[in-house]
Amino acid sequence: MSRLGTETAFEVLAKAQKLEAQGKNIIHLEIGEPDFDTPENIVSAGQQALQDGFTSYNPSPGYGDLRDIVANEISKSRGIEASGENIVITPGGKPIMFFVIMALIERGDEVLYPNPGFPIYESMIEFCGGTAVPMKLHGDKDFNINVEEVRNQITPNTKLMIINSPNNPCGSVIGLEELEELALLAKENDILVLSDEIYIRFLYEGSHQSIAALPGMMDRTIILDGFSKTYAMTGWRIGYGLFPEELVEPVSRLVTNSVSCTASFTQIAAAEALVGSQDRPSAMVEEFKKRRDIVVAGLNSIEGIKCATPKGAFYAFPNIDGTGMSSAEFSNRLLEEAGVAVLAGESFGKYGAGYIRLSFANSTENLQEAISRIKQFLESNYS
Structure with a gap:
């Protein structure tokens, strides 16, 4: 367990809630959760599913109907031909990360991952016995990588590369040239790619480019996506992965051995999320763009x-060196x-x-108040 990290957002949330219990007013910009209701x-589809008896076990990789719906959505949004047979449904997006790393990485294997990046990447790599190799995202390059640096990090032990675009925490987007x-x-060094695309609908300029759509990459790319962010379904716990054929059975077996399956009624609700009206999700993205600005x-x-200015996701990642304080302080x-x-x-x-x-998944009023408080905080320390 000493190798297993955590997600600091939940630790800060607990500390903030403790202060709230003491009567202090807190503006929450720490947690990456849409502030909209599902x-x-x-919700109605989920409620109806419960009433219709969708409360039992289902196949470990998920219901066939939902897998086909997900494959259709991926095909349209990424410009590829995906099959439901290559989809595995999981209780959230994190299991996709965990199962992929567990299935592929042995002790001594190396995994490239973005840094700054979602902290669970490094945590899961190290927990599974792999060696986490950080690909630096450069602040002076809009938080993009230097491909030559990555080339020099690759060794015969490199088995997996994790990319995340749009990126958490930086909001950066990997350009087509860098993806190519x-x-x-990846092809030259026989490396598989885990492409975390959970924020692709939170893209404020341009269009999403998936590495899976590039020549020769479909069979060596795992796409991670889900419902938590786009459809404000964080508590429903449902995500999915698109896998090369040879990984579907091992990952499905890991589902069987760990969680058995993803909740049945949740899958019915997820199907409605994809085939139903997209007006609310689209309105959410427009609101997030206004808040970003x-x-x-x-x-x-x-x-x-x-x-x-972040190009995607719903986070700002400002540099505070000019304040004279460390990030932690x-x-x-x-x-x-x-x-x-x-x-x-x-x-x-x-x-x-x-x-x-800072997450801008909060009301405009709270965000403006937070900016005011930050300004007053610094002025009181340097006046």
Whole structure:
């Protein structure tokens, strides 16, 4: 268990809630969760499924109907030909990460992963006995990688490359040219790719490019996606992966051995999410774009803070070096003294030093108040 990490957002949330219990007003910008309710058509489908008796076990890889619906959605959104036979439904997106790493990585194998990046990548790699090799996302390159650096990190032990676009925590997007270069590295070195695409619908400019759509990559790419972010279904716990044929059975066996299956009624609701009206999810994305602009402009108006404009997801990742504080000191004091909960950049890896992450999954009023509090916090410390 000493090799298993955690997700700091939940630790900060617990600390913030403890302060709230003591009567302190807290603005929550630490947790990556849409502040919208699950759309009513999805809730109704889930309720009806319960009433119709969808409360029993189902096949470990998921219901065939939902797998086909997911494959159709992936085919349309990525421009590839996906089959339901290659889909595995899981209780959330994290199991896809865990099962892929468990299925592929032996002790001594190396896994490339983005840093700053979602902390569970590194945690799961190390827990499974692999060696986590961070691909640095450069702040001066809009938080993109240097392909030559990645090339030099590859060894005969490199078995898997994890990419995440749009990225958590940086909001960066991997461009087509970089994707093509990464695909070439994967093919030249016989590396499989886990492409975490959970935020593809939270893209504020341009269109999504999946590495799976590039020549020769369909058979060496696992796509991770789910419902938590797009459909505000974080508590429903349902996600999915598109796998090369040879990985479907091993991953399905891992599902059988761990969770048996994903809740039946949840799968019925997920099917409605994909085939039903997309008006609410689209409206959510538009609202997040407005909030992004408010947050970025507000942060850049504060002396000592510089914030790049995220192209996707719902996070800002500003540099706070100009404040003279470390990321940990800044985030801790901001919570305790100003009542604004954010995450230190190091929560997302060593290359997050000097940054903090703010989720703009909160109301416009709260975001504006948070900017005001941050400004007052710094002014009170440097006036």
